[in-house]
Amino acid sequence: MSSRPFNFSAGPAVLPDEVLAQVAAEMLDWRGSGMSVMEMSHRGPEFSEIAQTAEADLRDLLQVPANFHILFMQGGGLAENAIVPMNLSQLNASGKVDVVVTGAWSKKSAQEAARYADVQIAANGAATRYTDLPAAAEWQLRADAAYVHVCTNETIDGVEFHQLPDLKALGSDAPLVIDCSSHQLSRTIDWSRVGLAFGGAQKNIGPAGLTLVYVRDDLLGKALPICPSAFDYRVVADAKSMYNTPPTFSIYVAGLVFQWLKRFSYAGKTGLAAIEQRNIDKASLLYTALDQSNLFENRVALHCRSRMNIPFYLRNEALNGVFLDGARARGLLQLKGHKSVGGMRASIYNAMPLEGVQALVAYLTEFETQHG
Amino acid sequence: MSSRPFNFSAGPAVLPDEVLAQVAAEMLDWRGSGMSVMEMSHRGPEFSEIAQTAEADLRDLLQVPANFHILFMQGGGLAENAIVPMNLSQLNASGKVDVVVTGAWSKKSAQEAARYADVQIAANGAATRYTDLPAAAEWQLRADAAYVHVCTNETIDGVEFHQLPDLKALGSDAPLVIDCSSHQLSRTIDWSRVGLAFGGAQKNIGPAGLTLVYVRDDLLGKALPICPSAFDYRVVADAKSMYNTPPTFSIYVAGLVFQWLKRFSYAGKTGLAAIEQRNIDKASLLYTALDQSNLFENRVALHCRSRMNIPFYLRNEALNGVFLDGARARGLLQLKGHKSVGGMRASIYNAMPLEGVQALVAYLTEFETQHG
Numbered sequence: 001m002s003s004r005p006f007n008f009s010a011g012p013a014v015l016p017d018e019v020l021a022q023v024a025a026e027m028l029d030w031r032g033s034g035m036s037v038m039e040m041s042h043r044g045p046e047f048s049e050i051a052q053t054a055e056a057d058l059r060d061l062l063q064v065p066a067n068f069h070i071l072f073m074q075g076g077g078l079a080e081n082a083i084v085p086m087n088l089s090q091l092n093a094s095g096k097v098d099v100v101v102t103g104a105w106s107k108k109s110a111q112e113a114a115r116y117a118d119v120q121i122a123a124n125g126a127a128t129r130y131t132d133l134p135a136a137a138e139w140q141l142r143a144d145a146a147y148v149h150v151c152t153n154e155t156i157d158g159v160e161f162h163q164l165p166d167l168k169a170l171g172s173d174a175p176l177v178i179d180c181s182s183h184q185l186s187r188t189i190d191w192s193r194v195g196l197a198f199g200g201a202q203k204n205i206g207p208a209g210l211t212l213v214y215v216r217d218d219l220l221g222k223a224l225p226i227c228p229s230a231f232d233y234r235v236v237a238d239a240k241s242m243y244n245t246p247p248t249f250s251i252y253v254a255g256l257v258f259q260w261l262k263r264f265s266y267a268g269k270t271g272l273a274a275i276e277q278r279n280i281d282k283a284s285l286l287y288t289a290l291d292q293s294n295l296f297e298n299r300v301a302l303h304c305r306s307r308m309n310i311p312f313y314l315r316n317e318a319l320n321g322v323f324l325d326g327a328r329a330r331g332l333l334q335l336k337g338h339k340s341v342g343g344m345r346a347s348i349y350n351a352m353p354l355e356g357v358q359a360l361v362a363y364l365t366e367f368e369t370q371h372g
Numbered sequence: 373m374s375s376r377p378f379n380f381s382a383g384p385a386v387l388p389d390e391v392l393a394q395v396a397a398e399m400l401d402w403r404g405s406g407m408s409v410m411e412m413s414h415r416g417p418e419f420s421e422i423a424q425t426a427e428a429d430l431r432d433l434l435q436v437p438a439n440f441h442i443l444f445m446q447g448g449g450l451a452e453n454a455i456v457p458m459n460l461s462q463l464n465a466s467g468k469v470d471v472v473v474t475g476a477w478s479k480k481s482a483q484e485a486a487r488y489a490d491v492q493i494a495a496n497g498a499a500t501r502y503t504d505l506p507a508a509a510e511w512q513l514r515a516d517a518a519y520v521h522v523c524t525n526e527t528i529d530g531v532e533f534h535q536l537p538d539l540k541a542l543g544s545d546a547p548l549v550i551d552c553s554s555h556q557l558s559r560t561i562d563w564s565r566v567g568l569a570f571g572g573a574q575k576n577i578g579p580a581g582l583t584l585v586y587v588r589d590d591l592l593g594k595a596l597p598i599c600p601s602a603f604d605y606r607v608v609a610d611a612k613s614m615y616n617t618p619p620t621f622s623i624y625v626a627g628l629v630f631q632w633l634k635r636f637s638y639a640g641k642t643g644l645a646a647i648e649q650r651n652i653d654k655a656s657l658l659y660t661a662l663d664q665s666n667l668f669e670n671r672v673a674l675h676c677r678s679r680m681n682i683p684f685y686l687r688n689e690a691l692n693g694v695f696l697d698g699a700r701a702r703g704l705l706q707l708k709g710h711k712s713v714g715g716m717r718a719s720i721y722n723a724m725p726l727e728g729v730q731a732l733v734a735y736l737t738e739f740e741t742q743h744g
Contacts, residue, residue, distance in 0.1 A: 005406040009413045012620055020400050020408050027396035028389065034377040034705065036392050038579045038625070041381045041706055074446040074581060075602055078616035082600030115598055202617055207410045209446060209581040209619025226487055226598045228454030230447055244450035245574055247581025247619065248384055253410070333406060334413055 005331030006356035010155055010309060010338070010347040011182065012202040019256045019351075037252040042245050050248075051241070054255030058185075061261055061272050064214055065191050071213040071233060072241040072251055076200040077105065077181045079231075080211060081112035084149070084177055084196065086227035088219060089117035091175070094144040098122040098174070100165075103130040103154030104340060105179060113149065116224065122148065130157040132301040136165045141172045147195060148174050153183035153306055155203075156338045158298070158345070160306035164193040175219060183308045184212065185261070186350055187276045195219055203308070204350045206254035209247045261350070275350050282348050282357045283307040289361040295319075295372040296364055313343035319371055320344075330363055332356075377703030378728035382527055382681060382710070382719040383554065384574040391628045409624040414617050422620075423613070426627030430557075433633055433644050436586055437563050443585040443605060444613040444623055448572040449477065449553045451603075452583060453484035456521070456549055456568065458599035460591060461489035463547070466516040470494040470546070472537075475502040475526030476712060477551060485521065488596065494520065502529040504673040508537045513544045519567060520546050525555035525678055527575075528710045530670070530717070532678035536565040547591060555680045556584065557633070558722055559648045567591055575680070576722045578626035581619045633722070647722050654720050654729045655679040661733040667691075667740045685715035691743055692716075702735055704728075 007014040030037050033046050040047040055070050064070060075083065089095055097117040099110040101124045113119045122141055123134035141148060148167055153160040160183060167176050175195025184199035196215045202208035213233065220234040229235050230244045266274040267281075287305060290298045290312050298305065298312045314320055323344070327335050337343040348357055379386040402409050405418050412419040427442050436442060447455065461469055469489040471482040473496040485491045494513055495506035513520060520539060525532040532555060539548050547567025556571035568587045574580035585605065592606040601607050602616045638646040639653075659677060662670045662684050670677065670684045686692055695716070699707050709715040720729055 004400065007407055007411050009407075009411060009416070012411055012414060012617065014411050015408060017400065020410070024396040024399035027399070028376065028392050034703065035379055035381075036387060038392070039379050039381060039384055039386050042384060042580065044381070044706065074448075074451070074619075075600075076446075076616045079446070079600055079602040082602065086600075112601060115600075200617060202620075207619070207621040208414065208617045209622055228447075228451055228458075228487075229484060230451040230454065244448045245384065245572060245580045247446075247579070247622070248574075249579040249621070250581055250619070331406065334416065 005333050006352065006359055007333045008346045008348065008352070008360070009334035010345060011200070012208045013347055013349050014351045015206070015253075016257065016260050016351045019253065019260050022256055023253060038249045040248065042242055042248050047248055050252050050255055051246070054251055054258060057255065057258035057262060058212075061258060062185065062189055063191070067217045068191065068214050069217060069220070069233070069237040071215065071236045072246045073211040073213055073231070073236060074209060074247055075231070076202075076208070076211055077179055077198065078108070080179070080198045080213070081109045082115065083227075083231045084198065085113040085116040086231065087223045087233050088175075088177065088196065089113070089146050090224060091146040091219065091222050092144065094146055096120065096142050096145045097147060097149060098141050098145045099149040100134065100139060101125060102133055102151055102159055103157035105154055105156065105181070106149065106151035109149055109151065109179060117146070125159070130154065130159060131299045133159055133161065133304045136170060139170065141167070141170060141174070143172070145172065145174045147177050148172060149177045149179070151179040153180065153308055155182040155309050156311075156341060158300050158306045158309045158311040159304045160308070162304065164190050166193055175216065183306070185272070186279050186308055188272060201250060201254055203347075206257055207250040210250035210254060278354060279307045279348070279350065282352065282354055283310065285357050285361055286310055286346060286348065289364050293364065293368055295368045308349055309345060309347050311337055311341060311343060311345045316371075322371070323367060326367060327363060330359065332360055332363060377705050378724065378731055379705045380718045380720065380724070380732070381706035382717060383572070384580045385719060385721050386723045387578070387625075388629065388632050388723045391625065391632050394628055395625060410621045412620065414614055414620050419620055422624050422627055423618070426623055426630060429627065429630035429634060430584075433630060434557065434561055435563070439589045440563065440586050441589060441592070441605070441609040443587065443608045444618045445583040445585055445603070445608060446581060446619055447603070448574075448580070448583055449551055449570065450480070452551070452570045452585070453481045454487065455599075455603045456570065457485040457488040458603065459595045459605050460547075460549065460568065461485070461518050462596060463518040463591065463594050464516065466518055468492065468514055468517045469519060469521060470513055470517045471521040472506065472511060473497060474505055474523055474531055475529035477526055477528065477553075478521065478523035481521055481523065481551060489518070497531070502526065502531060503671045505531055505533065505676045508542060511542065513539070513542060513546070515544070517544065517546045519549050520544060521549045521551070523551040525552065525680055527554040527681050528683075528713060530672050530678045530681045530683040531676045532680070534676065536562050538565055547588065555678070557644070558651050558680055560644060573622060573626055575719075578629055579622040582622035582626060650726060651679045651720070651722065654724065654726055655682065657729050657733060658682055658718060658720065661736050665736065665740055667744045668736055680721055681717060681719050683709055683713060683715055683717045688743075694743070695739060698739060699735060702731065704732055704735060
């Protein structure tokens, strides 16, 4: 298994070898049940145990408070861009939603929310081409907004909030909604500042098709009448994510990832603290190499560089193809940048080992020596 | 693998052993790519090939005409109960939707559609406790309905349309929408009578979390403004199901099931014709045993008995627990009926071998000898 190449895909993305090996081993017979997990009724005792364990482990890892529901849903971040305002935009009857635009994803969120709410762009990083976060002190927040939306890690632009905004300190009583799709479970979350968090699973958690929603209990029950039952957080919470058939196999794989994380150790730490430390070390290694280079560059401001998604550019773009070919030949996969911004992108999620980043850095150095 | 028990779950449900074995074998490295299918970018060449092949094979199996789009979506049948009217209820500006209620599922569809449309129950099988289908000639269809909704196989009640209604012959020009979740791909579909078909994958196709939608091209582009982009058929069709990240792994497993079906042979036939013949034979075997019994009974009218979901009851309900315990001891799993109707239910989807039904029939006979 150690001979697998290193996969830098932005998502769906690399999963731990040992999780995949366990999935393969249990494929035809989950623990003597005589069934694959794919074949189990979602209401049977076997799958109920799988789902309950997964939720408990996730709650434990992220220290999700008891007054938050964890929902297993479908549709990914893009669907949540509609589902969130369908559930929350009438929280206080203002129908107002403030969105901080920090990159491609929050921009999409603002556009979609406008189908359901009076949306205001509270701040926009466009002036810096999304290489920096607009300072929180300058956000234009409306006193009667139903909620404030922030994308805490922009997958395409590579900017990350390293501290969640404190809306109360900014004079707002609105709940904060965070789209944490692409750095979910890579670090701790300060739940005291959050009303709702959501994220697709396909970065740090498991197969595409599963969406995690963490929602504070007092925000439920205000869905618009046009909100489909299957996407009404109150309905989903009351049914413990079994209102419709959930993506059972994806929940199972996610549960194995949670268990892998709980036993993960690094630098004298275990669990989420350990993976966060490794994520810091991996990102630091790669940013240092990029900053010391004359050929490669990352353009994001130092204080908000993403630990997960690191876009970088060759100063000589004519070398892009040669670079990608060489990377692939060395077993460094899926490094091509998003089509909207070009260049390269290394997504170094939880399951990317330190050795993967070391191999990439070694290749950067070697490539610069040859072509720099 | 032949020692696996027989799994009669109504869904998620049994999958072919050889498909599961292939999934396990390819788990860490899909065909030399160095990646699990779960780890592939949905826009990369490897997954594009998987998705395109799956769609082409499904189109071939079901003989889906070129003017129908096949969409890979999320949310299952329950979400489609909202997504269909969000897309189609304003097809002709009447906002009227006629629903034929034949059991638990179409009843739910009617309730959910009422969020978006002026819903009329065109006919209702409640008088027969959903043991018979209301005769098409007696349906109350409105001339200006945007569409007519029918559930062609009721998973809980065990009634199936063995011929699709011909709305034109009934004097209606409205497109027919069919919820075919629980018998999808078990038989041919007469597309000349259909405008849109949908179904969750978790019966005959693959893991829960994937929804198949087959929609005629001329029905696109009329979605309500409050329809989320991720569920707007026009948007999904234009993006070839890649508007948001699709449930990639489920599509992959579905694709393997399609290939299994294409090479399936039985009684001198191959492909869909072969599986349909086996489904007829399996259902016939089980219904004959039930009808000849003094202890067990199926209550559905002969002309509309489902080939997929066969509810049955013990005339002495005090024996239910003993029956289920004995079944489990013989490797006959998940036979308990739906909680809303009680009794037993044998779901005998495509992947259930003839031997599974034979084993069940043998057990019925043996049980009746002991307890009848």
